[in-house]
Structure formats: C-alpha cells, structure tokens
Amino acid sequence: MSSNSRPKGIVVFSGGSAANNLVDVFKKVREDKKCPLSYVIPISDNGGSSSELIRVFGGPGIGDVRSRLVRLIPDDPDHDDSEKAAIKVFFNHRLPKDAHAAKTEWYQIVEASHPLWANISTAKKELIRSVLNMINFEILKRLRPSSAFDFSGASIGNLFLTGGRLFTGSFESAIYLLSSICSVPSHTSVLPAINTNFTNHISAGLADGTIITGQNSISHPSVSTPLEGAIVTHDEETEAHDSIEDANMPGTLPALRKQYITFSKDDEEDLPARIERIWYINPYGQEVRLSANPKVLEKLGDAQAVIYSIGSLYTSIIPSLILKGVGQAIANPAIRYKILILNSTTDRETGPSSSPFSALDFIAAIAKACTESRVPVSATPTGKSEHRSYVTHLIHLQGPGTPKVDKEELEKLGIETFKVYGRRNEGENFVRYDEKALIQSLEMVLGRRDPRAERSRRNTLEG
Structure with missing residues (x-):
C-alpha cells in the first residue's frame, strides 16, 4: 500500500488515570478505522512518587507515560497469557507507604526473591532486573547526609522507566524498552508531549492575579508560592x-523542590479564582516557551482526527497544547475532526463551585491554549468565531453535576454536539461514560455507520 493510501491516524491528548478508563474505547475506534493511534501525554507532573524521582534524579514527570504503557498491555480473552498479566501487576505495583517496609520490599524485588516475579519468564525477568539494579546503584551513589531516596509508595514502573532513561540517556529509548516488554502494539504509540531528559514545570495564573507554581499545587490543595521575591532574597525556606x-x-x-509523595485527591478546596493561563517555567520561575516533541507534530500532520480526552483540563490537556507548533498543527483544516469528550463533572481546576465551567468555557480554554502555542503569535486568530479551528465536535453527558451545554450557542459557532447517555456506579454521585455509547458517538463523528448498531443508537445517543 502506498503512503498516499495509508489511512490517517487518530491523536488523543490526555493525562493518565482518567483517560485510562477509555483506552478500550479508543482501541475499538482505531480497529474500526484501521488506522494508527497516538496518545500525547504531558510530562509536567511533580506529585506522588514521581516527585521523589524528580528531586533525586531530575528528568521529566513519567508517571502518566508509564500508566498508559502498562494499560496498553493487550488482553487476549482466547488465550491464558499469565506473563502479560504478571507484567501488568509488576509495573503497576507500588511499595508500602511506610518508608522502612518500602525499602525492605524494594530489596526483595531487586534480589528477585519477591512473589511479583512469579510467571515472568527468566529472559524478561533478568532484563527488567538489570534496569532496576542499575537505578538502585544510582540511588546509592546519590546518597548524602542531607538527602536519601524515599521509597515510600514508589511505583516499580516509574523506577524502571527512570532507570531506562538514565541507562540509555534517552527518554524515548526508555519508553521503547518498556513498550517492548509490555508488548504494546506497533500501531499504537505513547508520546511524551516533550521529548526531554530535563524537568519541566508549569505555573498557573488566576483571574485575581495569584500565581501557583508546580502542577501538584495547581491540582491539589496547598499553599501557593508567589514568585515575587522568592528568587532574589533567598529567604529561609530557599x-x-x-x-x-x-x-x-x-x-x-x-x-x-518539595516531596509530594502523599496527598489527598478527596475534598479538594476551591481555588481562590478561575485559572486564566498555564505556562512553562524554568527552575527559578521564569516563563519559558518550549517546543513540542517532533513526533507529536509529525502525528498531527498525518491525522484525520484529534480527540481531547476526559481528565484534568489545565494539568492534563493544556500543558500539551501550549507547546510551540501544536496549535498550528491542530488548526490545519486537513484534520477534519477535532473532538472534545467533555468531563462528566467539574473539579478544582474548572471551578470554583460557585461558578463552574460550562462546555463553552472548556472549549475556550482549549482554543486559547492552542492560539498561544502558535508562531508567530501575531498571526493567530482570536475570538469565539475561531473556536471551531480547534474543536469541531463535542461529546457530553447529561446528569447531576455535568457541565452546562448550550447546544444552540455551540451550533452558532459551528460546533456539533452529541449527548451520550451514561451510567452511575453504586456509591458514586456522578455519571460515567458508557463504553458502547461513547464508541457509537465517536464512530458517528468519524463517519462510520454500522447498520447493526443503528437499532440501539437511539437508546444511547442523541446528536
């Protein structure tokens, strides 16, 4: 088949945990379209066990990349593949929260005496163990009286990916190594938004002038750290x-610099005002403009569809969109479908609760981020009339707590809306997307008509 007749791909912008729930949906759509699928993942997360890896080794936030790679381990219902199941458990495993217990278990893993190694073949076990022993050696080398690595709650997959990056000197090579071990299919790629060996942090500017530094502080309740004076005065904390x-x-x-190993995602307090803008900063808090991973731009240049998945708007989606080159690539009319799967609820980033984001607010934030990423900035379009350059279709749920969708207003902007009926799990106070209904809605947008699904579509979808 010539390159001209090869089907164009689908590019999904997402974070980690939330969008992991939709991996099977995107897999089914990819199979139906018989095209490549690419996930673009941000690398600015500085919370959880990643914060300790960043503190000791530097480098990008890798947790979401690892999470997606492991989630993509194929399941074959027709075959009992115990090794793939064991590898998935292994790389998703977290050490105990108690520091002493965590360190003890870590040594059991690197010494190959831990039960996690059961059902993993000798060849893969020794390959994995060599990388873990390498990162263990690096941990010992960096031990200082003022600083020791804290294994509390550490992810084995994150340690492996960091070890692979240090061993090869390449983040891209480390991803390739983990992809190979996890048997991620060649038609599906996981791309860091920035291909880097350095740490890249973000800041958020709020409508009231407040500046919050670091992704963890943006996403979770904490005392914001203003930039004014923090660098030049070298106060006691510095x-x-x-x-x-x-x-x-x-x-x-x-x-x-802080360790954010433990934090709660529950009962998150409102930010004092809405987020207006996200930008990247250097270690001293100065704004920097960074270029996207060239492979991301390459995939966008050969895409039929872009999908903004569910997840944290300002810390999972927008950090990838503000990178140089991304907005211009998405605005290309050759990409016919630019689909926002709207979150089923608002959160700390899309509040405050007294004034939650509407669907139009989500779209405006995406359009603003894409516009700011374009070079030259003076040549970029502005205003509601240009929202359709970045979002052409909206898929949403309806129910308690879901963002408001003004269908008529969006239609005036040229944005088509599709209401999908969801489900609510026992004990949850929010609505979830039903996989079948979401697959049908994506297939409708992308032009596939399955006569067998036509009879049930009215029960799951409204266009």
Whole structure:
C-alpha cells in the first residue's frame, strides 16, 4: 500500500488515570478505522512518587507515560497469557507507604526473591532486573547526609522507566524498552508531549492575579508560592533547600523542590479564582516557551482526527497544547475532526463551585491554549468565531453535576454536539461514560455507520 493510501491516524491528548478508563474505547475506534493511534501525554507532573524521582534524579514527570504503557498491555480473552498479566501487576505495583517496609520490599524485588516475579519468564525477568539494579546503584551513589531516596509508595514502573532513561540517556529509548516488554502494539504509540531528559514545570495564573507554581499545587490543595521575591532574597525556606544535595540547582523555587509523595485527591478546596493561563517555567520561575516533541507534530500532520480526552483540563490537556507548533498543527483544516469528550463533572481546576465551567468555557480554554502555542503569535486568530479551528465536535453527558451545554450557542459557532447517555456506579454521585455509547458517538463523528448498531443508537445517543 502506498503512503498516499495509508489511512490517517487518530491523536488523543490526555493525562493518565482518567483517560485510562477509555483506552478500550479508543482501541475499538482505531480497529474500526484501521488506522494508527497516538496518545500525547504531558510530562509536567511533580506529585506522588514521581516527585521523589524528580528531586533525586531530575528528568521529566513519567508517571502518566508509564500508566498508559502498562494499560496498553493487550488482553487476549482466547488465550491464558499469565506473563502479560504478571507484567501488568509488576509495573503497576507500588511499595508500602511506610518508608522502612518500602525499602525492605524494594530489596526483595531487586534480589528477585519477591512473589511479583512469579510467571515472568527468566529472559524478561533478568532484563527488567538489570534496569532496576542499575537505578538502585544510582540511588546509592546519590546518597548524602542531607538527602536519601524515599521509597515510600514508589511505583516499580516509574523506577524502571527512570532507570531506562538514565541507562540509555534517552527518554524515548526508555519508553521503547518498556513498550517492548509490555508488548504494546506497533500501531499504537505513547508520546511524551516533550521529548526531554530535563524537568519541566508549569505555573498557573488566576483571574485575581495569584500565581501557583508546580502542577501538584495547581491540582491539589496547598499553599501557593508567589514568585515575587522568592528568587532574589533567598529567604529561609530557599536557603534550607539549598543545603540539601539533590538534583535541584541552588536557588530553585522551594515549591519545585518539595516531596509530594502523599496527598489527598478527596475534598479538594476551591481555588481562590478561575485559572486564566498555564505556562512553562524554568527552575527559578521564569516563563519559558518550549517546543513540542517532533513526533507529536509529525502525528498531527498525518491525522484525520484529534480527540481531547476526559481528565484534568489545565494539568492534563493544556500543558500539551501550549507547546510551540501544536496549535498550528491542530488548526490545519486537513484534520477534519477535532473532538472534545467533555468531563462528566467539574473539579478544582474548572471551578470554583460557585461558578463552574460550562462546555463553552472548556472549549475556550482549549482554543486559547492552542492560539498561544502558535508562531508567530501575531498571526493567530482570536475570538469565539475561531473556536471551531480547534474543536469541531463535542461529546457530553447529561446528569447531576455535568457541565452546562448550550447546544444552540455551540451550533452558532459551528460546533456539533452529541449527548451520550451514561451510567452511575453504586456509591458514586456522578455519571460515567458508557463504553458502547461513547464508541457509537465517536464512530458517528468519524463517519462510520454500522447498520447493526443503528437499532440501539437511539437508546444511547442523541446528536
């Protein structure tokens, strides 16, 4: 088949955990369209066990990349593949939260005496173990009186991916190694938004002028760290961090050095005002404009559809959109379908609760991010009339807590809406997408008509 007749791909912008629930949906749509599928994942997360890896080793936030790669391990219902199941459990495993117990279990893993190794072949076990032993050696090398690695709650997959990056000197190669071990199909790729060996943090500017530094502080309740004076005065907190020998440069903002190993996603308090803008910063808090991973731009250049998946709008989706080149690539009219799968509820980033985001607010935030990413900026379009350059279709749920959708207003902007009926699990106070209904809606948007599904479509979908 010539390159001209090869089907164009689908590019999905997403974070980690939320969009993992839709992997089977995107897999089915890819199979129906017989085309490549690419996931674009941000690398700015500085929370959880990733924060300790960043503190000691530097480098990108890898948790969401690891999560997606492991989620893509294929399930074959016709064959009992115990090794694939074991590898999935292995790379998703987290060490205990108690520091002493975590360190003890870690040594059981690197010494190959842990039950997690059961059902993993010798060849793969020794390959995996060699990388883990390598990262263990690096941990010991970096041990200082002022700084020791904390294994509490550490993800084995994150440790492996970091070890692979340090061993090869290439984040891309580490992803390839984990993809190969996880048997991720060649037609599906997981691309970091930035291909880098460096740490890249984000800041958020709120409508009231507040600046919040670091993704974890944006997503979860914490005291915001203002930039004013934090660098030049070297206050007591900065000096205290400067006395710790780790991967952070002296004078780095304290908010970017802290361990965020434990935090709660429950009962998140509102931000004092709406988020207006997200940007990347260097370790001292100065704004920097970064270019997207060239492979991301390549996939966008050969895409028939872009999908903005469910997840945190400002910390999972927008960090990928503001990178140089992304907005211009998405605005290309050759990409016919630009689909936003609207979240089923609002969160800390899309509040406050007294004034939650509507569907139009979500679309406007995406359009603004894409516009800011374009070069030259002066040549970029602005205003509601240009929203359709970045979003052509909206898929949404209806029910308690779902964002407001003004269908008529969106239609005036040239954005088609599809209401999908969802489901609610026992004990949950929000609606979830039904996989079958979401697949049908995506197939309708992308032009596939399955006569067998036509009879049931009225029960699951309204266009």
